[in-house]
Amino acid sequence: MLGTNGWDHTERRAASQQFGLDLVEFESRHEFVAAALDTAQLNLDQYLDRTVFYRERPFTREAFREFMLGQSKPYPDTIGVMERAAASGKYLLATLNNESLELNAYRIQAFGLQRIFKLFLSSCYLGVRKPDAAIYQLALRLTQQEPAQCVFIDDRALNLECAEREGMKTIQFKNAAQLEHDLRALAVEGLSH
Secondary structure, eight states: OSSSOSHHHHHHOOOOOOOOOOHHHHHHHHHHHHHHHHHSSSHHHHHHHTTTTTOOHHHHHHHHHHHHHTTTOOOOHHHHHHHHHHHSOOOEEEEEEEOOHHHHHHHHHTTTTTGTTSSEEEOOOOOTTTSSSHHHHHHHHOOOOOOOOEEEEEEEEHHHHHHHHHHHHEOOOOOOOHHHHHHHTTTTTOOOO
């Protein structure tokens, strides 16, 4: 919600077109190792060994990595909404996402997220991914928050359903204006422009 997806099906399709990969084969290989990548059981180089560079290619690993990272584009309007909420000083803002260690670190730095969020609860740190109930339970334990005090924001219905089962309020993200509207409806302060 703070930017484009890091390495989702759209980004992988673009990579297959850019580098001439067989998309069906690439997706099949990705699916076999995606959970291990997102939970830091594989690093990015190991992932690339298994999904792209298991055979010789007419392009370099560095070119492919650069392309992967380049797919991450921030959404300044959405980041602005979260910056205003953070500036109020009234809320503990944390992320809860599925992402590989290298991509997560890149996006935190490139999007300047340290100035907004106090805690990054990413699958690569926690060893579990959304929508597994354990990731929501860990988030609650690590933040020491009651579920009813939390607002979980995500663009995927299944992730929202699982957060609701844990007792959290939820917002399905569509765009920055809608997010700001929905946060105001929950009486989140500090969102005035």
